[in-house]
Amino acid sequence: MLDALRGQFGRFRQDERAIEGLPIRLVIALVVGVASLSVMMNMISGIQGLAVVEVDVRPSPDVVGPGEQTLTLTAVDADGDPVADATLVVKSGSASLEAVQTATTGANGEAMVTVDPSLGPNQEDGTLVVEVKPPAGSEFVDRRANTKILVIRGG
Structure with missing residues (x-):
């Protein structure tokens, strides 16, 4: 073997x-x-249906002082083009608002909101937070932090 x-x-x-x-x-x-x-x-x-576009907000002015004022908020896509029918929400960050303010953008992507921010007694600055709710059924999303509005005492 x-x-x-x-x-x-x-x-x-x-x-x-x-x-x-x-x-x-x-x-x-x-x-x-x-x-x-x-x-x-x-x-x-080749799959285009799953593509999403980030939407952001451009506030004007983006630096304000305490007290009542009107802001122009523009919702834009990644290319800077306006986004219509988006709901914009302005709320307290480190600066205070008595109530949350909302507005819906027009065809030009702009919306106006009146805010009355306030700062604490020893607080020199703070921020207001702006959130975007994209139009329903659109390819837009708001996953990243948006531009904040800076509130400065004496500004």
């Missing part, structure tokens, strides 16, 4: 077919893998 195993081992050592076929199999696997990856990447980039 030992002689039979030695004989088969000798024949196996002389057989070079497995070594010759291995590079061809690797090349075929590589080509098929690259083709599959190309098709998948094309499918992913």
Whole structure:
């Protein structure tokens, strides 16, 4: 039996077919893998329905003092184009408001809100927070922090 195993081992050592076929199999696997990856990447980039656009707010003025005043808030997309029908919410940050103020943007992306911010007795500055609620059914989202309104005593 030992002689039979030695004989088969000798024949196996002389057989070079497995070594010759291995590079061809690797090349075929590589080509098929690259083709599959190309098709998948094309499918992913072709999906436009899942694309979303971040929306931000540009307040004017963005630095105010305590007391009642009217602000112009403009909702814009990532390219700076106006966003119509967005709901803008202004609320207290480190500066105080008695009530939350809301407004809806017009066709030009602008909305006006009247605020009356106040600061604490030893507080020199604070902020008002502006949130955007994008129009329902749109591709817009508000995931990042928006521009805050700075309130400065004596400003």
